[in-house]
Amino acid sequence: MRGPLRGFWAACGYLRVRVGGERVAVRAGILGTGAYVPEQVLTNFDLERRMNTSDEWIRTRTGIRERRIAREDQAASDLAFPAAEEALRVARIAAADLDGILVATTTPDHVFPSTAALLQRRLGAWNAWAFDMSAACSGFIYGLAVAASFVESGRARYVLVVGAEVLSRITDWEDRTTAVLFGDGAGAAVVGPVAEGGFLSFVLGADGGGADLLVLPAGGSRLPASHRTVEERQHFLKMNGREVFKFAVRIMAEASEEALRRAGLTKDDLDLLVPHQANLRIIDAAQERFQLSPEKVVVNLDRYGNMSAASTPVALHEAYRAGRLSPGNVVLLVAFGGGLTWAATVLLWSVPSPLRTGEFEAALARGKTEP
Numbered sequence: 001m002r003g004p005l006r007g008f009w010a011a012c013g014y015l016r017v018r019v020g021g022e023r024v025a026v027r028a029g030i031l032g033t034g035a036y037v038p039e040q041v042l043t044n045f046d047l048e049r050r051m052n053t054s055d056e057w058i059r060t061r062t063g064i065r066e067r068r069i070a071r072e073d074q075a076a077s078d079l080a081f082p083a084a085e086e087a088l089r090v091a092r093i094a095a096a097d098l099d100g101i102l103v104a105t106t107t108p109d110h111v112f113p114s115t116a117a118l119l120q121r122r123l124g125a126w127n128a129w130a131f132d133m134s135a136a137c138s139g140f141i142y143g144l145a146v147a148a149s150f151v152e153s154g155r156a157r158y159v160l161v162v163g164a165e166v167l168s169r170i171t172d173w174e175d176r177t178t179a180v181l182f183g184d185g186a187g188a189a190v191v192g193p194v195a196e197g198g199f200l201s202f203v204l205g206a207d208g209g210g211a212d213l214l215v216l217p218a219g220g221s222r223l224p225a226s227h228r229t230v231e232e233r234q235h236f237l238k239m240n241g242r243e244v245f246k247f248a249v250r251i252m253a254e255a256s257e258e259a260l261r262r263a264g265l266t267k268d269d270l271d272l273l274v275p276h277q278a279n280l281r282i283i284d285a286a287q288e289r290f291q292l293s294p295e296k297v298v299v300n301l302d303r304y305g306n307m308s309a310a311s312t313p314v315a316l317h318e319a320y321r322a323g324r325l326s327p328g329n330v331v332l333l334v335a336f337g338g339g340l341t342w343a344a345t346v347l348l349w350s351v352p353s354p355l356r357t358g359e360f361e362a363a364l365a366r367g368k369t370e371p
Ligand code: COA
Pocket: 052, 053, 054, 057, 058, 061, 062, 137, 176, 177, 178, 180, 214, 239, 241, 242, 243, 244, 245, 248, 278, 279, 306, 336, 337, 338
């Protein structure tokens, strides 16, 4: 940890906070991460054969080259499960020790029961409460904020947060303006008390005034499934891309700056920016604004497209696994999405680099290096 930050921590006296006179809580942080993406790759060239688009258009307008598509028999909980298992393994936490499971998703297995409850059963996490969160692409960071609040208030010790999406099921493969953008995947993090590091700030926001800009019209109580909704393709997501783009560029900068301000830090303190992976031009705008060198910005949308709530946790896990994160590093996660919603958090990283612990080499030896 850097000198000034050490001072900052000391000033905060962050280690032990008395809550409600009953329980003692500690600062929450990330104890381990995991990710899973389906094996099937759908490239821009594959899309060229299916619709009136081109690899060149998709690459230059979005930065995306390919995305993963879930098998027909895979639902959100099937992608969430391996990601969750890996996060628990990295955190060295048993499923039975989890107090809560929170799944952020716009593509749950069912409207109910929650995907979190299905994941609880699969993991055997019998001591955990479980519920889903609907905050679109901001869902994972919303989930981290909820989990951190549980841990820091003493109401939970370990909470598993998962972002899992099978967006290919709500993608209109006849609409080239949206079909080229999305992919399937899942990322997870175990949130728990940390002796050093942890979450320094959260910024969560919403603007329901923009609710119509990104919407899955049918399948809820407003427009239940009917022959008509199917014929009218109302079960596929609709987006006003241009308006969402403008909103995204603005809100990424504002939410990031506010999260840094609340953490008592500036852009110069940043070691790694993990932005939502919707469009490379949106990420480039943030990178430019913060004058960050490319190695300080995580980009994986070229390989996965936009995986909504799964984008930030998969990007975070990949950065961890590649050895781009060491304890004490200042990390900024930021996302925006349907709702409209946005979320950002600044944290001090607290998981030892896998390059140091040899876990990465062990994973390589096991042949388990994907994603
Ligand atoms: N292939 C080829 N041409 C395409 C195309 C595709 N897949 N999709 C759209 N086009 C065409 C349009 O029809 C339009 O043609 P026209 O000028 O003849 O009408 C042209 O390309 C430009 O379309 P436009 O919508 O202005 O493109 P854009 O530069 O705004 O890029 C997005 C479109 C969707 C990539 C961009 O707006 C975006 O990324 N928005 C944010 C989306 C987002 O972040 N969503 C997730 C939120 S979590």
